[in-house]
Structure formats: structure tokens, C-alpha cells
Amino acid sequence: MIDYHLHSNFSADSTSSIDDILSMAGNLSIIITDHYEAVDGEESFKFDVEVYKREMRKRNLPIGVEFGWDGKGKIDIDLKEFDFVILSNHKRYDEKDRQKVYEKYLLDLYTFVKKIDDFHVLGHLDFPRRFSDGFEPFSKKLYPIIEDVLRLVLEKGKTIEVNTAGIFRYGEPNPSIDILKLFKKLGGKYVTIGSDAHKVEHVGRGIEKVYEILEEVGIKYLMVYENGWKISSKNI
Ligand SMILES: [Zn+2]
Numbered sequence: 001m002i003d004y005h006l007h008s009n010f011s012a013d014s015t016s017s018i019d020d021i022l023s024m025a026g027n028l029s030i031i032i033t034d035h036y037e038a039v040d041g042e043e044s045f046k047f048d049v050e051v052y053k054r055e056m057r058k059r060n061l062p063i064g065v066e067f068g069w070d071g072k073g074k075i076d077i078d079l080k081e082f083d084f085v086i087l088s089n090h091k092r093y094d095e096k097d098r099q100k101v102y103e104k105y106l107l108d109l110y111t112f113v114k115k116i117d118d119f120h121v122l123g124h125l126d127f128p129r130r131f132s133d134g135f136e137p138f139s140k141k142l143y144p145i146i147e148d149v150l151r152l153v154l155e156k157g158k159t160i161e162v163n164t165a166g167i168f169r170y171g172e173p174n175p176s177i178d179i180l181k182l183f184k185k186l187g188g189k190y191v192t193i194g195s196d197a198h199k200v201e202h203v204g205r206g207i208e209k210v211y212e213i214l215e216e217v218g219i220k221y222l223m224v225y226e227n228g229w230k231i232s233s234k235n236i
Pocket residue numbers: 066088090123124
């Protein structure tokens with residue numbers, strides 16, 4: 001099994017050492033994807049790319065990053081240098097209406113995907129649901145925008161990740177099962193899976209559950225990294 005979304009203490013919001021993550025992971029195939037937020041203001045967060053790469057290489061790990069952007073911050077990092085790039089939108093929106101927040105988030109996401117080519121997967125697609133009162137799902141009215149985002153991702157030859165973190169808040173991954181069904185309907189054939197663990201004890205959390213969900217949705221393949229990317233059937 002794979003866990004391709006993990007945060008070590010290179011991220012400001014995690015204290016896990018790389019070695020502790022590795023021992024917790026056991027047989028899991030992992031990629032550590034620390035935060036690099038090229039955004040204006042306080043939310044900006046950057047690590048020393050050279051030191052980071054050295055630490056990953058020392059342990060024979062692929063070099064991953066979760067790249068956050070706000071559409072304005074200067075992109076001062078060469079994403080091509082990474083083996084795995086998760087593109088994420090972590091922006092917070094002030095709107096009171098949840099669906100309005102979701103709409104703004106999606107419209108930004110569309111713009112970011114349009115502007116950035118150097119990524120492999122789109123991170124936690126319905127991310128703001130995680131922080132919404134009652135974890136309100138994205139309304140069906142927003143599905144045309146979600147469809148545009150997914151089509152663009154697929155046209156660019158990229159894919160999405162299925163992030164298990166939502167399962168432990170409201171029983172569904174990010175994105176939700178309905179959005180995964182839409183992804184499949186649009187021709188999506190494979191995904192990556194990640195726990196988004198910011199704590200060592202969360203490494204690998206919910207991965208098995210996502211295998212079951214993918215089975216149910218009919219997504220048969222994963223994108224896996226074994227000295228380069230390949231598409232593999234899920235029995236790994
Ligand atoms: Zn994220």
C-alpha cells in the first residue's frame with residue numbers, strides 16, 4: 001500500500017522526524033510531502049530545498065512536496081526538481097455562506113491548475129469541507145465547476161489524490177465519494193492516496209479504507225513511484 005502525503009518536521013505544523021515516519025510506515029511505500037507555501041503574508045512557509053533533498057536522498061526516498069499557492073505569491077522554487085508535487089489550495093475565505101466559500105475555492109483552484117504545469121496530483125480536492133461547520137458537502141450546484149477542474153487536470157495529463165484525513169472527521173475522504181464518481185465518469189483512471197499525517201501515529205491512517213472506496217467507485221489503478229512513475233493495479 002502507498003501513503004504519498006506525509007508531513008515531517010520540515011513542515012511548520014509537524015514534529016515528526018523522517019526516521020520516525022519511516023519506522024512507523026513499515027511496509028508502506030511512502031513519499032514525504034512537506035509544505036511549501038508560496039503565498040503572500042503570514043501563511044507563507046518555505047523550507048531549505050537543498051537540505052530537504054539531501055535528507056530524502058540519504059534515505060532513498062523520492063523527493064516530494066505539497067506546494068501551496070494563492071495565485072499571488074512569487075513561485076521561487078523549481079517544482080521540476082521534485083519527484084512528486086501535490087498542488088494544493090489552502091487559502092481561507094471570509095464568506096459566511098459555506099457554499100460561497102467552496103465556490104471561491106474552486107474558482108481559484110481552476111486558475112491555479114491552469115497556470116501551473118509542474119505538479120503530479122491535485123491535493124484534497126474538497127479541502128474546505130474539512131473546516132466547515134457540520135462538514136457540509138459541496139452542493140451539486142458546484143459540480144459544473146468541479147467538472148471543469150477535473151477536466152483540466154486530466155487534459156494536462158495529471159491526476160488527483162485521495163486524501164484520507166476527512167474520513168476521521170466526517171467519514172469521507174477528500175474528495176468525497178460523489179466527486180470520485182464524477183472523476184471516474186470523466187475518464188479518470190488512477191489516483192494516488194495519502195493520509196496527510198502531521199503526527200507519526202497517523203502515518204498510513206485510512207489508506208485501507210480508501211482502497212475499499214476505490215473498489216466501490218470502480219477506479220482500478222494507482223499511480224506509484226518505483227524508480228519513476230508507473231500506473232499499477234491496486235493490489236500492491
Ligand atoms: Zn494540504
